[in-house]
Amino acid sequence: MTLLYGRGYASVNYPTGMNLGGDPSQALIHATTMGGFVISLSSVDLGQGLKTVVAQCAAETLGMPMEQIIVDTADTDTGPHCMGTFASRGTHRVGNAVIMAAREAREVMLQVAADELEVDAGDLETDGSGYVRLKGSPAKQIHISDIALAAHFKQGKSISGRGMFLKERSYPVPETGEMDPDSCQAHACTVADVEVDDETGVVTVLRLHNTYEIGRALNPAMATQQVEGGAWMGVSHAIFESTEPYYPASRAHGPVDFSEYLMPGSGEIPEQTSVILERPASNGPFGAKGIGEMTANAPIPAIANAIFDACGVRLTTMPFTPESVLRGLDALRDGEPVA
């Protein structure tokens, strides 16, 4: 038995959003009487952190603290339209819509504050802690809770805004094929170090080194976790997951439910290092690109290349099971050409 070591590389570029019939998302924002800002969305946060990121976008644009922002994604029947959480589009599309809505709301907020302070709205700024103040004369200030009360009970205004982000459908130029199907593309490279046991065929992923260029990382902690959690899913695709391990010869031995569906546990994770490069995209919210689905992509070919580097077996069908590695090794010994 020999443990063979190999290293493989793979790169990916990944589009943000899609190009079906146009790709819109809308957002509404309004201030409550207490001075909180409610963002209404139909976009879904299924755990990836969309609510956090759009709250950041709104807080930054309004000049208000994060604690003032309430994100409501309650109901797709009654909320502003969103195409959904897919195509790595959430941060880009919804973030842009929220920024647009927050800008409009900010203008009303400053106008209400200006009327209360009896100054020109153009001379006002936010301090980020909840106050609107006069530039150069910070003692003249008013808190958002007082601005909201004045808007509702004295001035009869709604501190609110609408955000309508639309990536229009792009048709290819027939002569050249040229088109603009996505808003921007994120890029990544993964380096995989693996160990292949030439007796059992078992592949162990030892280390993954990830580098991601994702525009601006609006929330670096969540972005890093998306990279590493996604890489874990890539490892899972690469060497574990299959509903039909013996297809098409036999369908009798596959898992019947998720409790039998093979995925790596905490003891089977590689060591990971991750680097995020920030090259802001001109059309992204504060420069962000999508970083959803791509994180599971690069690890798979990197692992395949590392297996090839380790033992000369070129695998093209996932998962890279012990059986497929051993069959590949047998073929090499028999002098068959490498596929």
Next chain:
Amino acid sequence: MPLRIVNVKVNGVDQAFMAKPDTTLLLALREQLGLMGAKRGCAQGACGSCTVLLDGAPVVSCLVPAATIDGAAVATVEGLADGQELNDVQQAFVDGFATQCGFCTPGMIMSAEALLARNPDPTADEVNEAISGNVCRCTGYAPIVSAILEAARRRRDRAGTAEQEATR
């Protein structure tokens, strides 16, 4: 089999509820006692998101018939914090960002509590073994393992300090 009254101590408080023969501990905790920390993931004992401590031992509460635990002590994630102050494991999960969607987190934390109660100085392998029944689909596990090791370290440091104070 008729309804039974089940008496248990949950997070140190005496509780009683009615259990049908097919009432699981998880169902009783969530729907009769209003404790929503333990999550119903797979409902067949495979994912660990419903993990609670039963007389100190970690169990998947979705597979425990409530009627069989009369007189037992149950600990859930709700019982760990002291008011607004998180306990060591919870705080280490926050500090190490060992959560993304959060669905597995209560079960992970209770498995970690069970481990640290019997082994205050675990290795990474021992942590992996302790949470091997808990599935996470977001983080890739590494931050969770680090957080549990960090919680163990903080708890040992505190115990060491307390011992020094006592002998002074």
